[in-house]
Amino acid sequence: MRLTSLTALGFRNLTPEPVFFGAGTTLIAGENAQGKTNLIEAIALACGQRSFRRARLCEMAADGNRFRVEAVFGSEDGGRVERLSVAWSAAEGRSFSRGGKTISFREASAAAPAVFFAPEHRELLVGSPALRRRFLDRLALAARPVSGQDLVRFERALSERNALLTRCRGSEPAAGELEAWTDELISAGGAVRRHRLLALQEWREVFARLAADSGPEYADIRVDYVAREESEEDLRSALERLARVERRRGHTLAGPHRDDLAWSRGGRSLSSQASAGEIHRTTALVKLAEWATVAQATGARPLFAIDEFDAGLAAGWIEALFVLLPDAETVLLTTASEPARYARRVDHILEIRGGRAFTRPHAVNA
DSSP states (O other): OEEEEEEEESBTTOOSSOEEOOSEEEEEEOOTTSSHHHHHHHHHHHTTOOOTTOOOHHHHBTTSSEEEEEEEEEOTTSOOEEEEEEEEETTTEEEEEETTEEEOHHHHHHHSOEEEEOGGGGHHHHSOHHHHHHHHHHHHHHHOTTHHHHHHHHHHHHHHHHHHHHHTTTSOOOTTHHHHHHHHHHHHHHHHHHHHHHHHHHHHHHHHHHHHHTOHHHHTEEEEEEOSOSSHHHHHHHHHHHHHHHHHHTSOOSSGGGOEEEEEETTEEGGGTOOHHHHHHHHHHHHHHHHHHHHHHHSSOOEEEETTTTTTOOHHHHHHHHHHOOOOSEEEEEESSOGGGGGGGOSEEEEEETTEEEEOOOOTTO
16 A cells, blocks of 8 residues: 555644655655654654654644544555544544544554654664653554554553552552452563564564664664563562552552663663764664564555655765665655755655645656
8 A cells, every 4th residue: 555645634834735645755855844744744643653753632733722634545556545534633632534434543553554764763772761662562563463452451451550559559459459450460561571572573683684784883783672570470579579669659660661672782782882873874774674574564565754864864874775765655755955866766756835745847767
């Protein structure tokens, strides 16, 4: 499935006219603050993903009250059309639909698999562990759809257990209630970790190949899953040991919601030794490996988009990135550079001015 059009109503500065996309690679060019990133962000939301800017939904609504985005996908033979939409309002919250029928965000992401790479994704290597856990869960959902059920179970158990700890802060909870949610947390948490580790192993095999081909400074990068508890028995023991502290603080202090990924090179933390350029390039390899992992798991060719794809990169690495671009039905690249610079490397050019997209004719591979 490839993206054929996107219509955004009330979304940031984007105008309501449909934006049409051709097959292959599309360059989205424009000055800063014209709407390039907004367009990519709107596509991400329609594909059942969160804002890569970590923006709140109300911040994406032009009036702060509501927005609606519809993406249309078509098959290569033109015989199948998929309409996915996401809507949000201050009164009703967020909802997704597929062909007019309400679906969950997980169903939306399964219907339109997509991988996005933005400057914010460098935080996967140097930022909060929460971002890396989100990356792992998204990878597991794509590679192992059944993981969604276990993730929902775990999130509910964690939420209920935390609520109970908060209500009973400093006192004993009702007999059996805390134990029941603890058992569910341990069971679902063990399943979530297994899904994450299996998906990570599939991803790691692809990443290792890409890194080895990118030079010795990348070939030596190691990615490890870090969990304080290695088994469900270890988690139960940790929760028993932390019980008194948890009741005082009012939240759960052990489990998959505290796991992380550790990036290293030569036995040292990657963030402590890598340059800004190396961090950026490694993140690109991370996202390219994610695309390949999702493609292998789903049998599809997910949409692939890079925001500010050439920002701060040397000409040699930009050329290498073009070579590494996946064989996706839709590839989107945004840039603030003069689009003629890349005309021979892309199939289509869109220019964004004031939130409106204009098709720019050019000779492909000229």
